[in-house]
Amino acid sequence: MFESLSERLGGVFDRLRGRGALGEADVRAAMREVRIALLEADVALPVVRDFVEKVTERAVGHQVIKSVTPGQQVVKIVNDALVEMLGGEEGGAAAELELGVTPPAIIMMVGLQGSGKTTTTAKLAKRLSEKERKKVLMASLDVNRPAAQEQLATLGGQVSVATLPIVAGQQPVDIARRALNAAKLQGFDVLMLDTAGRLHVDQALMEEMKAVADVSQPQEILLVVDSLTGQDAVNVAKSFSEQVPLTGVVLTRMDGDARGGAALSMRAVTGKPIKFAGVGEKLDAIEPFHPSRVAGRILGMGDVVSLVERATETIQADEAEKLAQKMAKGQFDMNDLRAQLQQMKRMGGLGALASMMPGVKKVQNAMANGQVDDRILVRMDAIIGSMTPKERTKPELLNAKRKIRVANGSGTTVQDVNRLLKMHQEMATAMKKIRKMGGLKGLGALFG
């Protein structure tokens, strides 16, 4: 999987990694190579463009962490952007199958002929019955292809999963109804419906799928596509997702896919998560699709990524401790707050700041009407910028008259100025408490 892309990116990073300092020009040159590597991997052009833009912006404006090289930092930024591109919202974990609360859970499998749909149905059934101890029933609704129903029955025998008895001449919707009844009556946990494939996306196929979905109300509608078809796979997924409410994609033949374009573009183009990857013909050759692991496999630089993660954590802890000391001594003034705000902006915006610091959430809510909006950081910065140096070190000097001047100077209101002052106060008080509770170890107690 991804061998050729992995090799290309590896080359780019090897050249970056040795460097002591990285200027904007270096980053841009490297990103040109990344762009070519992604295009050669057959990733959709708009996805490539977004990716390169995002990484460049983050890499150029990034704070330098002393204990790691800039090249290593770029590796980490690219890694994170890859995880995002692959669809990793929750820490890059694999998307789970949704089985609902009342059995039987219905999983409907859809896809073109030859995509590996029937094989994948059996693979998933095997996984669910062996790994999750579910009682699974499979039913083939494919009445177009001769012997499709027999094929599923044979596979069922191989993986020891029950299949719905075949009734000659029955139509897909009726088979679905019969399967549903059988699953309910016989206490199955999961019913897998293997729908008919077609050679191309056509209207009759879509209508049939909609009708089957109507009678069966599936928890999951999984589209099976062949990763070797590259951008065609993504286009097929796009057409399907516009007509039926897909819940996810299974990419087959990833074992033979050195380029990976379908996997890399799928999420961005279709909005649907890849839930599983087929990695061989054997019936256990299926893996949950784990964006962070896949990104790790593409870059092959897990060591660098965790090194940078650790360094970032250490720096955050050091800075917070320094800040806490200043606050405890009553020395935390507007200059410190400003430096802090600027640093936080670089480190991931107000979201990160709000989760780390008391008082911030309130100001954020008040100033943005509840929206997370990093422009507030700019406004807060402007407010502090409009204070005199004396006011910055002694905020208590700010009386009503001075506040009006600061508000006018920063294009904000006196209310905004008051909120900022209040936040400063709350932060100082909270940090004193943290000190009393034994430094940063007390953080959890305060916020948890």
Ligand code: GDP
């Ligand atoms: P369907 O027409 O979509 O139901 O496709 P089938 O399930 O009959 O699969 C077609 C062929 O693809 C079979 O020979 C499968 O063994 C093969 N196949 C399915 N998934 C994979 C996979 O992940 N890797 C490889 N190498 N072959 C696969």
